[in-house]
Amino acid sequence: MTYYLRFPTKQIAMQLLEEAGFLDKDKNIIFCTHNYAIDIVNTIVESGKYDEEGNVIEQPVTLNGWHINYIGELPVEWEQYLVTPESPVRVFFE
Numbered sequence: 001m002t003y004y005l006r007f008p009t010k011q012i013a014m015q016l017l018e019e020a021g022f023l024d025k026d027k028n029i030i031f032c033t034h035n036y037a038i039d040i041v042n043t044i045v046e047s048g049k050y051d052e053e054g055n056v057i058e059q060p061v062t063l064n065g066w067h068i069n070y071i072g073e074l075p076v077e078w079e080q081y082l083v084t085p086e087s088p089v090r091v092f093f094e
Contacts, residue, residue, distance in 0.1 A: 002092050003074050005081045006065035010042075013066050020075045036072025037092065043067070044089050 007013035017023055022030055022038060031038050044067055048060035070078075071092055 001071065002088075003070045003078075004083050004085055004088060005068045005070060005078060006063075006083045007068070007081050008065060010066045013068060016075070016077060019077065036070065039069040039090060039092065041067035041069060041090055 005013075007016070014023075014027075017029060017038075018027065022036075024030055029038060029040065031040075043065075044063040046061045046063065048056055049058035051057055067089075069088070069090060069092060074082075
């Protein structure tokens, strides 16, 4: 099952990744093992609308938060950051 997570900031997400043991000794993300997979989506920007000449009709919108997709046993501390997007920006192949 894929979990969609929205953390308030990258700093909070990185702190929680570290606490869950998903960073190596150099504080790089360990993206996958046999037990989990992490997809850093980052900041999400919804496309704006443009006319045929490329002029902006509707400005792009940056969504709040820093987004991660995750497969594996979800750390309990992450449950408060779960979201249920109607149309995810990115999904794992399942």
